[in-house]
Amino acid sequence: MASNQLTKASGGFQRRKVVDRVMTGIAYAFTAFALVALVWVIAYVMSRGIQVWSLSFFTETTALFGDGGGIYNAMIGTAWIVLLAVLIGVPVGVMAGIYLADFGDNRLGDFIRFTADTMAGIPSIVVGLFIYALLILIMGWNAFAGACALAILMLPVIARTTEGIIRLVPGEIREASLALGLPQWKTMFRVVLPTAAAGIITGVFLAVARAAGETAPLIFTMLGSNFTNTNPLEGAMSAVSLYVYQASSSPYEAVQNAAWGAALVLLIFVLTLNFIARAIALRQKA
Amino acid sequence: MSQEGGKAGPQRAGGTSSVTAQTMEVQNLSAYYNKFKAVTDVSMKIEPNKVTALIGPSGCGKSTFIRTLNRMHEIARGGRIEGKVLLDGEDIYDDRVDPVQVRRKIGMVFQKPNPFPTMSVYDNVVAGLKLERRHKKSELDEVVEKMLRQAALWDEVKDKLSANGTDLSGGQQQRLCIARTLALEPQVILLDEPASALDPMSSQKIEDAMQELKERYTIVIVTHNMQQASRSSDYTGFFFIEDMGQPGQLWEFGETSKMFSNPERQETEDYVTGRFG
Ligand SMILES: Nc1ncnc2c1ncn2[C@@H]1O[C@H](COP(=O)(O)OP(=O)(O)OP(=O)(O)O)[C@@H](O)[C@H]1O
Ligand SMILES: [Mg+2]
Numbered sequence: 061m062a063s064n065q066l067t068k069a070s071g072g073f074q075r076r077k078v079v080d081r082v083m084t085g086i087a088y089a090f091t092a093f094a095l096v097a098l099v100w101v102i103a104y105v106m107s108r109g110i111q112v113w114s115l116s117f118f119t120e121t122t123a124l125f126g127d128g129g130g131i132y133n134a135m136i137g138t139a140w141i142v143l144l145a146v147l148i149g150v151p152v153g154v155m156a157g158i159y160l161a162d163f164g165d166n167r168l169g170d171f172i173r174f175t176a177d178t179m180a181g182i183p184s185i186v187v188g189l190f191i192y193a194l195l196i197l198i199m200g201w202n203a204f205a206g207a208c209a210l211a212i213l214m215l216p217v218i219a220r221t222t223e224g225i226i227r228l229v230p231g232e233i234r235e236a237s238l239a240l241g242l243p244q245w246k247t248m249f250r251v252v253l254p255t256a257a258a259g260i261i262t263g264v265f266l267a268v269a270r271a272a273g274e275t276a277p278l279i280f281t282m283l284g285s286n287f288t289n290t291n292p293l294e295g296a297m298s299a300v301s302l303y304v305y306q307a308s309s310s311p312y313e314a315v316q317n318a319a320w321g322a323a324l325v326l327l328i329f330v331l332t333l334n335f336i337a338r339a340i341a342l343r344q345k346a
Numbered sequence: 347m348s349q350e351g352g353k354a355g356p357q358r359a360g361g362t363s364s365v366t367a368q369t370m371e372v373q374n375l376s377a378y379y380n381k382f383k384a385v386t387d388v389s390m391k392i393e394p395n396k397v398t399a400l401i402g403p404s405g406c407g408k409s410t411f412i413r414t415l416n417r418m419h420e421i422a423r424g425g426r427i428e429g430k431v432l433l434d435g436e437d438i439y440d441d442r443v444d445p446v447q448v449r450r451k452i453g454m455v456f457q458k459p460n461p462f463p464t465m466s467v468y469d470n471v472v473a474g475l476k477l478e479r480r481h482k483k484s485e486l487d488e489v490v491e492k493m494l495r496q497a498a499l500w501d502e503v504k505d506k507l508s509a510n511g512t513d514l515s516g517g518q519q520q521r522l523c524i525a526r527t528l529a530l531e532p533q534v535i536l537l538d539e540p541a542s543a544l545d546p547m548s549s550q551k552i553e554d555a556m557q558e559l560k561e562r563y564t565i566v567i568v569t570h571n572m573q574q575a576s577r578s579s580d581y582t583g584f585f586f587i588e589d590m591g592q593p594g595q596l597w598e599f600g601e602t603s604k605m606f607s608n609p610e611r612q613e614t615e616d617y618v619t620g621r622f623g
Binding site: 233 | 416
């Protein structure tokens with residue numbers, strides 16, 4: 061008699077099991093869709109890009125005719141602007157993050173947070189236009205201005221990441237340091253920041269990866285160039301993303317193809333940064 | 347508040363070399379969080395080379411009070427005090443006094459073990475010294491061994507000084523935190539429920555370490571463990587809160603033996619005998 065007590069009134073359970081299966085299936089399908097899109101992009105850029113890679117592609121300067129020349133000057137440009145953008149954006153962003161985490165529980169802090177979140181949403185082309193009006197009209201084309209534009213794009217991301225990571229450092233750690241008679245600034249720089257370092261570096265790498273591929277703000281600031289320019293303070297300079305943009309809008313098919321080669325360089329650079337960021341984050345957890 | 351009888355305390359093994367332990371005197375101290383008064387009008391004398399235990403029901407302001415003794419209270423949001431806290435006759439709340447110096451002289455160990463996660467066992471012990479200024483390696487080596495011995499941890503960790511501080515067991519971490527506090531050679535050590543997050547064995551080890559430490563230091567400890575308070579302290583302060591929303595008060599203070607056998611006030615007796623709280 062009692063043996064079917066548990067199975068009798070379980071119509072709801074059967075239905076729940078079915079719904080559960082369907083929902084799991086849908087979730088899998090969407091995940092697969094996202095993955096396919098990602099793999100497709102990577103695979104396509106690879107197959108198109110690898111065809112134009114050759115030694116001369118990396119050692120020659122740009123030519124927007126013939127076979128498109130190489131990206132030597134563009135890589136130098138990207139190296140410059142990424143370096144300068146990191147030098148400007150990281151200290152300012154990290155300091156802003158420290159301020160927000162440690163002293164930012166007031167009106168000014170809320171205002172800065174609001175500004176940062178708004179800034180993060182501003183289209184990059186607007187930032188480029190802003191720098192154009194501010195610097196380029198006076199100084200002429202230069203890579204430093206391009207780096208400034210990228211730094212502005214990186215700033216809010218770095219500031220908010222840093223704030224979040226610092227807030228994750230347990231209050232007890234901070235207390236322990238203060239109770240040892242260490243002043244607040246030493247507590248921050250010698251105890252809290254080292255504890256948060258891995259997270260902050262991860263955030264910086266992701267922000268750099270984001271900025272390295274930006275094109276629009278560079279059009280307004282460093283313009284692009286077919287020649288090698290190693291002075292970031294003066295004159296137009298190329299960048300890998302600018303090369304992709306300019307070569308792909310060329311009327312010649314060979315030049316258009318060369319854009320894929322540069323796109324692949326950019327893709328590999330960004331993926332590498334992402335992997336490093338992941339590795340640091342994982343090592344911290346272990 | 348009778349405390350004159352304290353001179354005949356047990357085992358006065360201290361008093362040999364440098365006696366750094368100091369008397370603290372609290373005068374009419376009230377502590378606030380913004381408008382909220384958490385502790386009101388506490389006065390007591392904390393004797394050197396003695397263990398003073400603070401007991402009382404949850405929320406009656408023991409942690410708040412002990413944190414006023416080394417100016418950690420003012421780190422909390424809206425934390426401020428009225429009254430005086432004298433260390434060897436000098437008011438630690440005087441305008442000319444640097445709170446950073448106060449905290450070096452009056453060390454603190456917290457409820458939850460909090461070693462620095464990015465530092466080795468070795469570096470944790472000397473963190474307070476190293477981050478202040480440069481020291482010779484040989485000097486630091488000496489401090490590490492001495493302090494770990496005082497904290498009754500040396501034998502357990504002498505082979506893993508370079509391991510991460512957070513890789514030790516909870517009880518070892520807490521003794522590491524005690525060693526870290528001792529390394530600054532403070533005059534007073536404050537402990538806020540140092541054993542409440544630990545198993546009975548670890549708790550016992552900390553209690554033993556304390557008995558050794560009082561030969562050199564003045565010790566104040568907050569505890570919920572009545573056996574621990576009655577066994578290992580010389581004076582006991584009972585904090586009590588009359589009604590919800592009221593500030594906590596020092597309800598009764600005296601020699602531990604008297605507080606546990608024959609207290610003046612009914613609430614104290616009820617609490618130490620476990621009838622409430
Ligand atoms: N940072 C804070 N801000 C505001 N109020 C606080 C803060 N910390 C503690 N309080 C309040 O102060 C009162 C005393 O708290 P306290 O932590 O000192 O009690 P306690 O005796 O240590 O309790 P327990 O035995 O549970 O540790 C409580 O009413 C508490 O809510
Ligand atoms: Mg407490």
